[in-house]
Amino acid sequence: MNVSEAVATRKSIRAFLPNPVPDDVIRALLAGAARAPSGGNVQPWRIYVVNGDSMDDLLTYLDGCEPVEEPEYEIYPQGLWEPHRTARFELGEQMYSLLGVPREDKEGRLRQFARNARFFNAPAAIFTFIDRRFGPPQWSDLGMFLQTFMLLARELGLHTCPQEYWSTRHGAISRFVGAPENEMLFCGMAIGQADPEAPVNGLESERLAVDEFAVWI
Numbered sequence: 001m002n003v004s005e006a007v008a009t010r011k012s013i014r015a016f017l018p019n020p021v022p023d024d025v026i027r028a029l030l031a032g033a034a035r036a037p038s039g040g041n042v043q044p045w046r047i048y049v050v051n052g053d054s055m056d057d058l059l060t061y062l063d064g065c066e067p068v069e070e071p072e073y074e075i076y077p078q079g080l081w082e083p084h085r086t087a088r089f090e091l092g093e094q095m096y097s098l099l100g101v102p103r104e105d106k107e108g109r110l111r112q113f114a115r116n117a118r119f120f121n122a123p124a125a126i127f128t129f130i131d132r133r134f135g136p137p138q139w140s141d142l143g144m145f146l147q148t149f150m151l152l153a154r155e156l157g158l159h160t161c162p163q164e165y166w167s168t169r170h171g172a173i174s175r176f177v178g179a180p181e182n183e184m185l186f187c188g189m190a191i192g193q194a195d196p197e198a199p200v201n202g203l204e205s206e207r208l209a210v211d212e213f214a215v216w217i
Helices: 003-009 023-033 053-063 084-099 106-121 136-155 164-177
Strands: 045-051 124-131 159-163 183-192
Touching (some): 045 053, 053 106, 053 164, 106 164, 136 159
């Protein structure tokens, strides 16, 4: 698979097969992702891996925790503006349409949202933390690390789902993985093989046209 194919086929998977992902595969992906750009070679990412027995332990642990808590950062700005507001709205409508969950079915939508807490049945996951003393440039480095990880996963035939959902469970996750106070949870990421029979995995998000976000000077 070349880079263009990896970029074109990378998407957030919301239904995984139970097939295990070996630890050495995740280790190789992390080593490769660590080649992502990092200003001054600071490498601000801090990664915790859950896989196999630790995934089972985490899911059991979460069953006894509060379902959600106030996130430590705003996932979306207040009063999201156009065209970003419409892009976000349309993505949600496309997803729930594939799932056959109409807008008025609030309980159905909540059930789908709750599947985040099971990593959409993925067998493995990583949690990405960053030291609280770092600023926006290092958060940008973190994003490049995650994108590199996801593209390398596609090269191996794996899929992923980056989940900012976990920012609403940051206390529980920090306690489970033993993260120190100075580390802030940014997101989790489900890792595994996509379920080809799941309708939700047919979701292809729309992107703005180049001329909507790029200006030639």
